[in-house]
Structures are given as C-alpha cells and as structure tokens.
Amino acid sequence: MNKTQASMLSNILEDKASKRIYVTKLCTQDLPHIIEYLDDISSKNGATKIIVKVPTKYSPFFNQYNYQLEAYIPAYFADQTDVLFMCKYTQKERQQAEKHYLGLLQNMCNTLPSTCTKSLNQALHLRELCNTDIPNMISVFKQVFETYPFPIFETDFLQQSMLDGTRYFGVFEANKLVAISSAECDAENKNAEMTDFAVLPSHRGMCLASHLLIEMEHALRKDKYVTVYTIARLQCMPMNKTFYNAQYQYTGTLIQNTQISGSIQSMNVWYKRL
Template identity: 30%
Template structure:
C-alpha cells in the first residue's frame, strides 16, 4: 500500500460499501454500508488482503453490534447521533501482532482521569488584538500547508501538500485560522458529512510560541457556530492520546470522552492511539 488515500464505492447486488483506502496509515475504513452483512464483511476482508492493510475500521450501526463481534471485530469508540441522529460504533480488527501491541495505554488512561478533574468553568480567552481570526479560503492553502508542516513532522492526511488543502476547501471542509502579523499561526477545520449531518473537528495546529493565548478554543467555538448554522449538531474530534493539551481543550469545551482507537494512524512522529471526543451542539 504505497499510493495516496482514496475512497471506493462497491455496489453489489446484495450489499453496498463505501471504503476509504488509507495506504499511508496501513488501514482500511468502512465509512458506510448497507445490505448483507456477511457478504460485505467478506468483501472488506478481501480488500484487507489485497492492500495488505494492518487494521480494518468500520463505522457500524447499533443493530449490527453483536454480528460484528462474531466477525472478530471489537468496539473501540462511539459517536452519538452520527447517522442522522443514530449512534455510530467504531469497530476494529487487527491483522498483525505489532499493530495490536501498545505501550502507552495505561498512561493514556491516567491522562483521561486527570483531564476529567479539570475545571470547565474557566474564563473565555481573549488573545491580544494583534491576533486576527478569519475563515480560510483557497488563497490560504499554501500558508495552511506550511503551518501543518511546521507543527507535524508526520500527519495522517497529506496536509503538507497545498493542492490537497485546496481540494479539501473546494469539497466543503471549513477552516478557521488566526493570523499574527499577517501570518497564519493557528488553524483547525471541520470536515462536514452533509448527508448524515455530522462533522469531525480536526487538523488542529498552533505554532508553539503562540499557544499561551487559548487560540484553539476560540477557533473550535467558531467552527461549532458555523456547523450549527448549517443544521449540524453532531460534532466529534479525534485527538492524539498522548497530547494532554488538545484533550484538555476538548474536555473544557464540553466534549465527552467516548473511547480510544488503538494504533490508529501515523501522526506527529509515530503510530499513535487516538481519543474520541463527542459533543451534541444542540445542547449549547
């Protein structure tokens, strides 16, 4: 698996599959499905063998929960109201011993416990007036890409490529950014699923020297407001399990911890576990 990630659609007479092939992260993700669960799982595992994936992820509906246990998958996380108000269960199956091993799990459990002790009634941040918040457009693609190159040595999607960033903007991903002295110093995005009415808040990055002003909290609130205006109330975010700061930001913004995806993707400098955080925007 060495080509760029892509989505394929398999429309069989007995089932339908929407599959995200992710060679960089050596995984395959089933984003949507319907029909005969036995046959579609056979097809999914056929793709795993074909592309030599180490991990299969499936966004499953509640009614298929027990059936997927029988197929050797295990639940890792849940996103409430993902499918037009119904929950999505993130199931996984591992295909190599190495991909199933992890040395950080207990440490990360302790971090979640610590985060849940934090005060959630802290004052809203007000950065100095030199910081300017804007919604990004395609003209920002080059600079956005540069920010991600500076913050992340490795990233699970090709955000280091300005053309990829431009493509995501054209396809409806919403970016908000902070400018300081004319340069982008902080950014995050919302990847919108307009069919199922959910959004993943992602691509959160702030240059180290600008992290003391709470810029990310303000950007995420701005993205939430934009989502609500579009009638999207299911918001979720997947944060590096070893990043206390990002997980703490999500908790303090009212997100709830909903599980951990083991050895999920290559990010920062290695293969990492990722925490799932979920928020119902209709309640705020």
C-alpha cells in the same frame, strides 16, 4: 492514503502509512460480502487493523466476525442514531494502548473542566479561510506536523476538501497565519468533525485552539448542525484538554490507530451536542 476502487459501494480507505483499512462510510448493500473483502485487502496490504464506522443496528453483524467496539458518536446520523467505531486486529501487539497516556487521560477526567479565560489577543484576528490561503495553510501544517494521515501538505487535496464541504478557520497576526483548524462537515447528517488543529510553536499557550473551536461551533450552530466530534491523539494532552474543557464527552480510544507526527498513535473520540 488511497481510496479503494472495486465493486464495493462503501467508502474504503487503504491507509498504508497507518497499516490499516478504514471504512469511513458503510453502505449496507455491501453486507455480508464486505467482511471477506476487507480481510482480503488487509492481507494484501499488510494492514494489521481494520476499522469500520458502523450504524448501531448493524453492530451484531460485525460482532459475529470478531469486530470490537472501541468508541462511538451519539446522534451521528440524521435520524439521531449512533455510529460505532468497530475494529478487528490481525496482529496482537497492535492492541496495546499507551498505558502512561491513558493514565494521564484518566487523571484529567477526574478533574473539573475549566474554561480558558484568555480573550483573543488584540494583535490577532480570526476568520474563515479560503482558496487563496492554501499556500499559507500548507506552510503552517508543515511546521507543526512531521507526518499526517491525510495529504494536507498538497494544494489539490486542500482545494478538493473545501469543494467537498470542509470549512477551514485561521488565526492571523497581521497577515501571518499562525493557527488553523477545520470542520469536516456532513451536511446530510448535520454532523462535523473538528480537526486539523495546528498552532505554530511561537503562538502556543494563548488558547488559540479554544478560540478556533468556539468560532467553528458558532458557525455550525447557525447552519443547524446537531453533533460535533473530534478524534484527538491520546499523546497530545493539551488538545484533549481543549475538548474536555469545552464540554465534549469522551467515548473511547481507538488503539494504535493513526500514523501522525512520525508514529502510529492511539486516538481519543470526543463528541458534543450543539
């Protein structure tokens, strides 16, 4: 995934593996020219989806150009306004979601959330990770993910993400790292994306993702964060259930959005006010 370098001030990612253009941070000074610019780089790169995180007040502008709302996060910005995930497709076939998994998601949402009652095994301990943990982090990520939308298998990327404010947490058995998660922190707006959950197959079924999520929420509350959210694979029902049980609210599905674990998959957006 490459960051586009051009006259635009917005943060624009060309995600060739996912065949999408992703505007992760919209600079309103780029309006209205960003529409034509996105269309142009989409065509040049063979991207079949453009997705933009749009402050609510600018959604009418994007609606004019056939962008559709797929999901949103309330109170995303410091002034407590929302952000909308607005999308445009250049290939009709890409707009088809995985109906079977949407049905499973609906069934889950029709049930009451249930809290994991398993305490952390006494043989395990949980702590925040640092630079010296990076080799072990890469080893876990490689065992869990065939492919990933960001270069989490690379030392330089993980080091830079830590410098940029992403906080990683891990569960250890003795000195062996067995589970990871991260909080990608936006200190200015006091929101964080809860992401990069990876649990070794040998340690699944122990509620480790739930324990990591609780620990991250606790750390973020101490730092006065307001909103946390995740973008979870539609096909990974256990991960969706982890957030559902933790009282996160579902706001929509990003259709055929992200190349992960070997294929382009739809992603569910969940949020929670701390």
